[in-house]
Amino acid sequence: MARMRLVHTLVVVATLGSMGGAGAANTDPDWPCIQRKVPRLSLGQIWNGPELPATAKDWAKDARVSALVEAVAARRTPIAEAQKEIKDFATSLPPEQVAPKMTMLVQGMFDHMDAERSHVISGISRYAHKQLEMAAQLRKEASEVDALRAKADADPDEVERRTDQLNFATRIFTERVQSLTYVCDVPTIIEQRLYQLSKTVSETLVVKK
Secondary structure, eight states, X not given: OHHHHHHHHHHHHHHHHHHHHHHHHOSOTTOOOSSOOOSSOXXXXXXXXXXXXXXXXXXXXXXXXXXXXXXXXXXXXXXXXXXXXXXXXXXXXXXXXXXXXXXXXXXXXXXXHHHHHHHHHHHHHHHHHHHHHXXXXXXXXXXXXXXXXXXXXXXXXXXXXXXXXXXXXXXXXXXXXXXXXXXXXXXXXXXXXXXXXXXXXXXXXXXXO
């Protein structure tokens, strides 16, 4: 019985831990992170340079700009390397193309990375909703096994089998909770990277003036 109580306690603690962030951050029941949920960014949050012209929205039509957006947005690329790529690109441009191309780059980075960030946020909500369903199922199974163990005529082999299944499911659940801690940081990591890259673009425009 002590073993089962321990398992049940782990389930309850893990469940409360996964749900606590939502109450602290906002009222979305499917948002488990301590960080506040902000589904979409605004350009003003990451760009303090000149107003972007309407032509900046055509960034995807420019092969070089589009390729650079993909390259610098990738989180596997170290930020210093991405910043160097931006500076090298600016240096390679004729003076009259610097402003048009670099503002395209800003718009492209924003569109690409904001979409990526929103996709991650949606995934976190789906993941957390699944966790809540798993927690409810684990509580149900723990109660059933406790009841089985309480029976005088309980089959020891059946009790052991059900206990092992519950312990395994609980371990998977807690591992998912631990993974969620890292995943919750990803939207902030993307936002910070976008800000740093946009700042680098702004600096290239100042240099070229």
